[in-house]
Amino acid sequence: MKPLTLPPRLLMGPGPINCYPRVLQAMSHQLVGQYDPAMTGCMNEVMSLYRDVFDTQNQHTVLVDGTSRAGIEAVLVSCIEPGDKVLVPIFGRFGHLLCEIAERAGADVHSIEVPWGEVFEPEQIEAAIKQVRPKVLAVVQGDTSTTMLQPLEHLGEICRRYDVLFYSDATASIGGNPFHTDDWGLDAVSVGLQKCLGGPSGSAPITLSEHYVDLVRTRHHIEAGIREDSHQAARGSRIRSNYFDIPMILDYWGESRLNHHTEAASMLFCARECAINLLEEGIEASIKRHKTAGDAMLAGIQAMDLMPFGNLSHKMNNVVGVEIPDCVDGEAIRQQLLLDFNIEIGTSFGPLKGRIWRIGTMGYNARQDAVLHTLQSLETVLRRAGHKMALGEGVDAALGVYASAGASYE
């Protein structure tokens, strides 16, 4: 077998994207033992770093090993007891995923929907809460399937009034769009690394309020074999997943350092680097960089006589949906971009399958040169496929956005 060699792709889809070089380097550190002070010290640093990423004071801010949906599953399976009502506002594919995971945890799931390309008004969610009286409201912030960003800032207050736990999946949006765990009154948030944080998939940072943790600790059952005689099993029912049992995960990350899984050390180093990278740039600066790159891509697309998808006033900064013109074969265009130009853009699914491409500008790739290369290459491929447009306008429009943003980002 030959050594692995991969083509040097530029990943401009809805994630994963190319990693920051420093993040790749962080994953190549030699391992230390699970309870080595160097390891537990690193775990504590990660907790502190992600408090800043999530903009929270929550003590309970840790990693769940696994891709983003591991974080979703841990949060939901630990707080849902069979029969509990969960409300999910669905505005894209990942809302359906929240329903699916909550259903498997035994919840009585209620959902409300808006057409793909739209978001909810807080009044719509409040009306559903009044009607359903759920234990948990689970809502995606940025749904890459539709490129929409659901405003969350008014929902925490509503949840408090009706005594509802407020959970959000902010995987696709954190780092590229504003997010404020405490100010917005969230009880639980989960994310992943492979979008604006610029890492690979495989670690799911989560943050949990005291209220959430108190609730799941009523289901604290330590597994036999590591349990000490002094442990009193909690009164609540045992959480249905061992791997995603948050009270046991917190025992491992907390002072008792009670063994649960073996922390995925290389992903821990990687998650640490993603957070440091973001915080060194500054969250505000990172959001601005994503906004500028996203605006430049959008302006370029529009200047190429292509139609963006969805309600643009609620578009995420870091991804745009593009209606595939009737005269071209969407998959053939993607194929040529990939094979001739080494650029990947995204396809889509559900009701949008075959209707839109999705082009991301996130993390390491929220850069002027990446935006310009993508627009220029797309123009060439579309021109050869017969799409009519004024040549050169896409790149010029993007350059115009960068000029008026007053900065060119390396």
Ligand SMILES: *Cc1c(COP(=O)(O)O)cnc(C)c1O
């Ligand atoms: C991309 C994305 C995920 C990814 O989940 P994985 O398990 O890492 O594949 C989850 N949620 C949202 C909202 C996303 O956009």
